[in-house]
Amino acid sequence: MEDLIKKTLGTATLKKTGVGGGGCINEGEAYFTDTGTIFVKRNAKKKAKLLFDGEFASLKALLATRTVRAPEPITVLDNPAGGALLVMEYLDMRRVTRFSRQLAESLARLHLHNAQLGKKGRTSSVDGVDGEEDVAHVREFGFHTTTCCGYLPLDNTWNSDWA
Template identity: 30%
Template structure:
């Protein structure tokens, strides 16, 4: 059976639903470049309708994506249960080398940013302020994925160290697999300056000289395609995260590229709820730095798109 053609619930999925759940229909729903996605309509115990969103993918890449999304969604939902669909489970399907993630189904509107920026940013700031790292460090307890890209989530005490190691990891992936080609002339010299001068210069002041920051739970891939409003109640929701504990301002790096449809107005609204980290005057430089990692993600995910490589 091909996961793109599911017509019945796999036993592994059926087993994570409430006992007595009966399938009414399963149909393709939404769009994902890295997985097959479905709306699952069921009749639950006591004859109550219950709908779910099911995502399936193949291989080790699929396992990492499904497990990471489940664990990340659990973390978000635990802090902000009205800001993320309730995760149900992740696991291996009974056929092929296939894996799944399932959560509650919430009907969304087609609206994308700019939606109610003030409410959205209020909820996001609440997540960042209250999503505390269980270790007090930066990272996450499992691998999470940005698109299909597995992130380096190894725990680190220092945000500057965590960000630098993560950037090196992505660069190695990009060049070893020719996701960025050809390798620009003089790149090694520029990278040495970037990794060993620019990153420490912009991030170490957050943690030294009397300044300090705490790890915040971030969505990690917050572009307009991973945020929406509910059809009922018009409430903001986020989903499909690449979750880990980071400097909260990292989240806003993905709002800098115009392609992602968040604007400076969204950043201003966010900062009304969560002030800039000191040194405040270097916020824009940090935002530009963080946006470079998201641009690197895009270059790896879409290697044939020249504007991302540039």
Template identity: 30%
Template sequence: MPSNVDPALVEALGLDRTTASIESHGGSGFSSTYKLTGDKDGKRVKYFVKTGTGANAATMFRGEFASLNAIADAVADFCPRAHAYGEMQNRAGVHFLATDFLELGGSWGGNRAGSGLSFASKLAELHTRENTSLPDGTPFGFPVTTCCGSTEQDNSWKASWSEFYADNRLRHILAACLRNNGPDETLSESVERLASTVVPRLLGDGHLRRSSERGGGPIRPAVIHGDLWSGNHSRGRIVGSGGDTTGVEEVVYDPASVYGHSEYELGIMRMFGGFSSAFWREYTALVPKDEPVHEWEDRVALYELYHHLNHFSLFGGSYRGGAMSIVDKLLKKYG
């Protein structure tokens, strides 16, 4: 029986084309999703596949490929590993991403236990892992463009985290807001003023420092998931490309990574909530607040601002009000 799997997928994953099959599985706001099964090196294997059309899909999947593998390289069994991305052979303009398959949910009886590590401990490990392979002198950024939702993020390398956040995040997303929603003098002038004054005030070199518990000194870039709202975290089992399956683990997915300040991660986590007080207690015990500690809440609000602006760019509506509320508060205090 002929396989219903595109030859590009079969070749990229090294599958036996006579036994490979694909079926719709789950859903995503920006792509179509599938379960791909087949045989590889004498073992039955399973993959998760996303597909999408156009240049944005190609950029999105390339970024997610690199993001997943950066996280997987840093922390074992914390996310599915990505195995291939590219363009379908028989469907011009349709792009794909193939990753380990995730079986999401709670515990499964009869299966071996996982690592037992909590979500807080895994995220803390991600945020404290030293990265020695980053470009000399320009450690903040990422090798490829990533997408937060469908927004393409400018990850070009910068030596200063303050400069990166002002230019590559706030000014970049402001331009997208104006492009998608039309001219907005108040928003434009307010965000620009904040990027010019508040960002260097809170995040500037020599001012923002690692916590004393972690040795002090300048902040060091960590792998950031980048879109870590509660819907991108769960418990589940990772089915690897060799057919091996982990125990039940705390897992994350759909990242939009960057090498940046670890507290940047917390902005979207605070925006939408969904993480317990027990999580926050454990996480901040493992990753103490950077210094000045009394400015931590304002730094997290500054990082949350990016996601309000991104949601306004993508969806319009009330997200503008949320963004302006943060801008006005920070400008009143620091501007």
């Protein structure tokens, strides 16, 4: 796994920081690299790539709004040991409580973002989000790729209503 990450990132250095952990679905570990610290989430299940592809796209979509800080996703890899890996920027979350108000304000801006774009008349089709382009107002509910709630894939087909 570590050789694959080093090769993919083009880094000679990949050293565990000692920061990591896990839950009932994924495990993760922070690593020092030649260009900074990354966080690698891993999941050994057969459909882990589907889960991480959805998370990758979701992080890109969040970042594209420029309303809330989220880790920059780098890549999704098939884990040679089974399952998949999600490699992303490492964010130090140890002292975030002092930023609670700022986080709440950012989340409020995120939830208002699409409505504000609609008021500005910035409309487009619903063909997905590219983090390098401006985000346009979306008139439908859905997402351009499958995401998961835990291990369960969600049907994100575009619809005119929430139901």
